Structure formats: structure tokens, C-alpha cells
Amino acid sequence: MSVDVVTAGETMLALRGSGPLRLxxxxxxxxxxxESNVxxxxxRLGHRVAWAGRVGDDESGALVLRTLAAEGVECGGVVRDGDRATGML
Structure with a gap:
């Protein structure tokens, strides 16, 4: 697949709270x-885009790849690392 734009960097799992967990x-x-936001x-603007990076070979990494693929972003240059976890924010 030829692409118009390639971004590279870290994409993490984000946990967003609706309020204090204790409540x-x-x-x-x-x-x-x-980089993944770009x-x-x-x-979404109609460009052919690829993202290159490294995610853990874990459920968080799978979520990153599924989400980007669902947005039409090519992820063939991504490495799934069995020795490291996907970053968390």
C-alpha cells in the first residue's frame, strides 16, 4: 500500500475516569x-496513512492496533514486543 503520510512514535492505553474511583x-x-492522533x-481527512511504532504483545497493544485499523490507519510497520508492556496513560 502506498501512503501519503507516515507517523512514528508511542501510542499508549489511556484510562479516563468519570469521577473519583473511591466514590x-x-x-x-x-x-x-x-503521532497516532495525527x-x-x-x-479522516482522506489521506492514506501509516503509523509505525512498538506496542506490547498484550491486550492493550491489541486495542491500539484495532483502534487505528478501524480509523483506516495502516499498521504494518508496528512491532509487537513480547518482552515489554504497552505504555499506559
Whole structure:
């Protein structure tokens, strides 16, 4: 696949709270990272985009890849690292 834009960097699992956990607030998961944010934005504008980076070979890494793929971002240059966990924010 030829691409118009390639971004590279760290994308992490983001946990966002709806309120204090001690009072029953819940956490929602999403992904965060400047490079992946740019990749998603460019894809939504109609560009062919790829993101290159490294994620853990874990559920968080799978979420990163699924989310980016669902946004039309090519992730063929991503390394899934079995020795490190995906970063968390």
C-alpha cells in the first residue's frame, strides 16, 4: 500500500475516569499519543496513512492496533514486543 503520510512514535492505553474511583467512578479505555492522533486525523481527512511504532504483545497493544485499523490507519510497520508492556496513560 502506498501512503501519503507516515507517523512514528508511542501510542499508549489511556484510562479516563468519570469521577473519583473511591466514590464509584468508572474508567473508560481509549488510546493516546500525538503521532497516532495525527494519523487518525489525516485518515479522516482522506489521506492514506501509516503509523509505525512498538506496542506490547498484550491486550492493550491489541486495542491500539484495532483502534487505528478501524480509523483506516495502516499498521504494518508496528512491532509487537513480547518482552515489554504497552505504555499506559
Amino acid at each position: 464509584g467512578g468508572s474508567l473508560a479505555t481509549s488510546i493516546a499519543g500525538a 494519523a487518525v486525523g489525516m485518515s
